[in-house]
Amino acid sequence: MTGRLAGGALLGLYRPGRTLLHRLPAGAKLLGLLVFGVVAVVLSGPWTAVAVLAAAAALAAWSGMGLRVLLHTLRGLLLIAVLLGAFQAWQRGWPAAVESVADLVALVLAATVLTATTPLDALLDTLTRLLRPARRVGVDPELVALACSLMIRAVPMTLDLAGQTRQAAVARGLQRNPRALVTPMVVRVAAQARATGEALQARGIGDRD
Amino acid sequence: MTRIEFDDVTVRAVTADGDRTLLAGVSAVLTESRVALIGPNGSGKSTLARLVNGLVEPAEGRVRVDGIDVTEHAAQVRRRVGFVFSDPAAQLVMPTAAEDVALSLRTRHRSSKDRRAAALAVLESYGLTEVADRSVHSLSGGQRQLLALAGVLATDPSVLVADEPTTLLDLRNSRRIGQLLFGLPQQLLLVTHDLELAAQCDRALLVEDGRVVADGPADSVVDHYRALA
Numbered sequence A: 001m002t003g004r005l006a007g008g009a010l011l012g013l014y015r016p017g018r019t020l021l022h023r024l025p026a027g028a029k030l031l032g033l034l035v036f037g038v039v040a041v042v043l044s045g046p047w048t049a050v051a052v053l054a055a056a057a058a059l060a061a062w063s064g065m066g067l068r069v070l071l072h073t074l075r076g077l078l079l080i081a082v083l084l085g086a087f088q089a090w091q092r093g094w095p096a097a098v099e100s101v102a103d104l105v106a107l108v109l110a111a112t113v114l115t116a117t118t119p120l121d122a123l124l125d126t127l128t129r130l131l132r133p134a135r136r137v138g139v140d141p142e143l144v145a146l147a148c149s150l151m152i153r154a155v156p157m158t159l160d161l162a163g164q165t166r167q168a169a170v171a172r173g174l175q176r177n178p179r180a181l182v183t184p185m186v187v188r189v190a191a192q193a194r195a196t197g198e199a200l201q202a203r204g205i206g207d208r209d
Numbered sequence B: 001m002t003r004i005e006f007d008d009v010t011v012r013a014v015t016a017d018g019d020r021t022l023l024a025g026v027s028a029v030l031t032e033s034r035v036a037l038i039g040p041n042g043s044g045k046s047t048l049a050r051l052v053n054g055l056v057e058p059a060e061g062r063v064r065v066d067g068i069d070v071t072e073h074a075a076q077v078r079r080r081v082g083f084v085f086s087d088p089a090a091q092l093v094m095p096t097a098a099e100d101v102a103l104s105l106r107t108r109h110r111s112s113k114d115r116r117a118a119a120l121a122v123l124e125s126y127g128l129t130e131v132a133d134r135s136v137h138s139l140s141g142g143q144r145q146l147l148a149l150a151g152v153l154a155t156d157p158s159v160l161v162a163d164e165p166t167t168l169l170d171l172r173n174s175r176r177i178g179q180l181l182f183g184l185p186q187q188l189l190l191v192t193h194d195l196e197l198a199a200q201c202d203r204a205l206l207v208e209d210g211r212v213v214a215d216g217p218a219d220s221v222v223d224h225y226r227a228l229a
């Protein structure tokens, strides 16, 4: 199942290592990602966007995540980047297209660096701590942190299901029929989401003590 | 041992063409250590199993675990009842094996160091030490099911409900999971199409068309079911 491999590499895959990026506390990296995101969006112009992208690529190289993981991540992003680029080039011209695609890729790379160098458990702990004040307004920080992890996990899972659905359609010679792709895909994603919800419920996760 | 009680339970589902009865007036008190639920596809076994931890709610009647009503005190019951499904993919929610087990331990260990140590100890006891930091995506089906089971047992339930836990596994892995299940101190409620496995239980319930049509010592219920087929 190639979809599984490609999906697993995109976000949400911690790779143990000894770089400084691995040793930084999760909170610092989370803050860094936030700052990086704000800078990337605030600075305008295609050249600065390319510079931001280069910075993100340097971070990725430094994290030691490896070229293969990097390429897998980018491949998952390719379709979205192409669509976005084409739309922007058509609506606002080439400089705008370069800027938005470079910003998008840079942000995904930076987020991948965070998830590749930080165990999700540590990230959850940090989020839980950061969200603690929200408890006063009735938000359960543990649940929000878990929801973040589920969203991160949903990316590879959905790509996986897309791969399976496509293969099933190909096996029946229906790969050009959008309905043979979209309908079962939606059904599968919904079924998977439901099964995950039940499994969480069965493990007592989300129950209040 | 725990006590699972179904007291005249009826389950209905709303479908496009009206209400459907999935279970009709099921009553049973299960106190045996190993209980099997067998029967044809669509007969209602999973529905019956899901009642035990409130994934399904009865339209009529009551379900109790150790005297605690499942509908009224779902969270309390779930802490006693662990549940494993056939497809471990849906049950593993964290990226790595160690993190997934640690998730089950979040309420027990507040510090992440303690939690990781406890998770590693759990993994070791299931022979999963090698895969601790591997992505759950990269594990084999057998390893995933073992991990799912480890994650559930880490919460120390007193009852384990297993809905076809060996269906997706090869012969070797299903033997292994079967042996593990039968060696547990927990009360086991096992839904299975593997009649050899079912016959090893103390008691079996044969479900057909939403009703329990045979109930007794596992070997004789299995023989009865085999004779019908």
Ligand SMILES: Nc1ncnc2c1ncn2[C@@H]1O[C@H](COP(=O)(O)OP(=O)(O)OP(=O)(O)O)[C@@H](O)[C@H]1O
Binding pocket: B013, B014, B015, B020, B022, B039, B040, B041, B042, B043, B044, B045, B046, B047, B048
């Ligand atoms: N939420 C639901 N809505 C409508 N029908 C349902 C629902 N859940 C289950 N059913 C139906 O209820 C019947 C019993 O389902 P159940 O899953 O309990 O059977 P089962 O004995 O576990 O079958 P199998 O051996 O195939 O797993 C089936 O006909 C199923 O299609």
Ligand SMILES: [Mg+2]
Binding pocket: B045, B046, B047, B163
């Ligand atoms: Mg079933």
